[in-house]
Amino acid sequence: MPTTPRPADFKLTGLTGTLRCCQLFSGLSAEDLMVIAGFVVVQKLAKDEYLFHEGEPARGCYLVQSGAINVHRVSAIGKEQVIHVFRSGESFAEAALASPTGYPANARAVEPSTVLIIPKAPILELIGRRPDLALRMLGSMSSHLRVLVGMLDDLTLKDVETRLLNWLVKHSPTSTGGTIRLPGTKRVLAAELGTSSETLSRTLGRLRDQKLIAVSGKEIAVRNLPALQGMLRRNLGEH
Amino acid sequence: MPTTPRPADFKLTGLTGTLRCCQLFSGLSAEDLMVIAGFVVVQKLAKDEYLFHEGEPARGCYLVQSGAINVHRVSAIGKEQVIHVFRSGESFAEAALASPTGYPANARAVEPSTVLIIPKAPILELIGRRPDLALRMLGSMSSHLRVLVGMLDDLTLKDVETRLLNWLVKHSPTSTGGTIRLPGTKRVLAAELGTSSETLSRTLGRLRDQKLIAVSGKEIAVRNLPALQGMLRRNLGEH
DNA sequence: GGGATTGCTTGACGCAGGTCAAGGCGCGCC
DNA sequence: GGCGCGCCTTGACCTGCGTCAAGCAATCCC
Numbered sequence: 001m002p003t004t005p006r007p008a009d010f011k012l013t014g015l016t017g018t019l020r021c022c023q024l025f026s027g028l029s030a031e032d033l034m035v036i037a038g039f040v041v042v043q044k045l046a047k048d049e050y051l052f053h054e055g056e057p058a059r060g061c062y063l064v065q066s067g068a069i070n071v072h073r074v075s076a077i078g079k080e081q082v083i084h085v086f087r088s089g090e091s092f093a094e095a096a097l098a099s100p101t102g103y104p105a106n107a108r109a110v111e112p113s114t115v116l117i118i119p120k121a122p123i124l125e126l127i128g129r130r131p132d133l134a135l136r137m138l139g140s141m142s143s144h145l146r147v148l149v150g151m152l153d154d155l156t157l158k159d160v161e162t163r164l165l166n167w168l169v170k171h172s173p174t175s176t177g178g179t180i181r182l183p184g185t186k187r188v189l190a191a192e193l194g195t196s197s198e199t200l201s202r203t204l205g206r207l208r209d210q211k212l213i214a215v216s217g218k219e220i221a222v223r224n225l226p227a228l229q230g231m232l233r234r235n236l237g238e239h
Numbered sequence: 240m241p242t243t244p245r246p247a248d249f250k251l252t253g254l255t256g257t258l259r260c261c262q263l264f265s266g267l268s269a270e271d272l273m274v275i276a277g278f279v280v281v282q283k284l285a286k287d288e289y290l291f292h293e294g295e296p297a298r299g300c301y302l303v304q305s306g307a308i309n310v311h312r313v314s315a316i317g318k319e320q321v322i323h324v325f326r327s328g329e330s331f332a333e334a335a336l337a338s339p340t341g342y343p344a345n346a347r348a349v350e351p352s353t354v355l356i357i358p359k360a361p362i363l364e365l366i367g368r369r370p371d372l373a374l375r376m377l378g379s380m381s382s383h384l385r386v387l388v389g390m391l392d393d394l395t396l397k398d399v400e401t402r403l404l405n406w407l408v409k410h411s412p413t414s415t416g417g418t419i420r421l422p423g424t425k426r427v428l429a430a431e432l433g434t435s436s437e438t439l440s441r442t443l444g445r446l447r448d449q450k451l452i453a454v455s456g457k458e459i460a461v462r463n464l465p466a467l468q469g470m471l472r473r474n475l476g477e478h
Numbered sequence: 479g480g481g482a483t484t485g486c487t488t489g490a491c492g493c494a495g496g497t498c499a500a501g502g503c504g505c506g507c508c
Numbered sequence: 509g510g511c512g513c514g515c516c517t518t519g520a521c522c523t524g525c526g527t528c529a530a531g532c533a534a535t536c537c538c
Contacts, residue, residue, distance in 0.1 A: 198495090
């Protein structure tokens with residue numbers, strides 16, 4: 001029954017578009033999407049603003065509409081361990097839905113961002129009625145588990161050089177190399193790799209000396225991607 | 240309609256007992272338990288026998304009936320990183336249900352063990368009909384996520400001494416201390432703590448010298464739990 | 479009983495990488 | 509322009525811990 005669209009309807013149809021595009025909800029029926037859009041809360045975050053802190057009671061789970069959210073833990077001495085940076089279309093904190101305890105980590109916007117908050121109660125109710133949604137949630141959490149498992153051996157089984165090589169290979173734009181523009185400062189990259197900015201600097205320096213890359217400011221030019229890949233494989237393959 | 244119990248019935252009622260006792264299925268109706276018991280596969284494992292390897296296509300998820308299963312990853316150089324040791328009543332590899340990729344880790348019996356294999360297809364079908372079961376699965380996976388997150392800062396934010404202190408405090412039977420009997424060898428404990436048996440030995444030695452614990456064979460007697468807790472807090476609190 | 483095996487302890491050594499400190503460079507701001 | 513302030517780089521140093529190797533104690537098995 002089409003009537004003149006009111007602002008709220010515009011908002012809803014816009015939201016369903018976002019919802020449809022994400023892994024978690026893609027393929028759901030239009031009605032279900034509308035239901036979800038009906039209870040979702042939009043929140044805008046400034047750069048460096050916190051979405052939630054460790055231990056806070058969980059409101060629900062989240063979907064990044066734009067920007068980037070850094071999920072991390074911090075030790076008693078203030079050292080920060082990045083768990084993952086979630087970007088547009090990705091969902092996180094599904095674990096918070098199913099357990100009565102608070103968030104196990106912190107979430108902060110790396111840049112100005114918009115996230116959709118999916119409140120606990122109504123989404124749980126919907127999951128109860130839509131078993132396939134439950135399976136998707138399971139799938140999404142299982143991929144997060146995989147990310148964490150991946151981090152584990154990153155941190156325990158590899159040295160800084162190998163982790164950096166891996167990062168460079170993953171972020172090279174073309175198959176021959178190309179130049180990568182750092183999203184943040186080098187200190188941030190160092191944190192993401194689980195090291196200090198000094199060690200990162202030295203490691204980059206060593207690769208530069210071998211003419212494998214060129215560094216200038218926030219630009220890293222990958223000169224010889226195949227060589228980097230070979231080096232990575234060698235580092236993984238033997239000692 | 241009671242008839243003379245056949246062996247298969249005995250088997251089924253025995254299984255439902257096991258199923259009822261575990262976190263994942265406790266509270267399910269008797270019929271549901273029977274359904275699950277109907278498709279569960281019992282597998283016995285000798286010490287050091289593998290249940291599955293990384294990359295293998297997933298059969299389903301698992302429930303430990305007796306014994307202990309070490310879930311771990313291994314790097315290209317053969318170094319082993321323990322993710323978790325699951326014991327009687329615990330379930331694992333739920334993540335494998337929801338994703339088409341293979342297992343992300345290896346599982347091996349630490350001691351002679353019995354596990355129940357819960358095959359993928361029938362349990363997924365049941366989840367589709369029992370939404371509360373889906374929520375339990377979500378809950379279980381979310382607690383595994385928490386374990387992994389916990390491991391992360393164990394590995395990145397603490398040294399071996401702190402990890403050992405944490406382990407001792409967690410495993411002390413009484414509030415004043417008491418004695419802990421190691422389930423496996425010290426080498427296994429060392430692996431669980433992410434270190435070598437030599438370093439573990441040294442660290443235990445240091446605590447012994449300070450009269451905080453006494454070690455004899457597989458028995459660790461905690462002489463002064465409050466002091467251990469204080470030391471732990473101090474290690475976490477400052478440098 | 480006596481070799482062989484397995485696990486634990488201890489010493490010696492090396493190394494990756496964290497920390498401290500001292501420049502150098504770019505950039506905005508008065 | 510001069511000045512201060514982040515950021516990066518580099519050197520010097522230190523330390524935790526992994527590895528190698530040797531010495532014991534307990535257990536097993538012929």
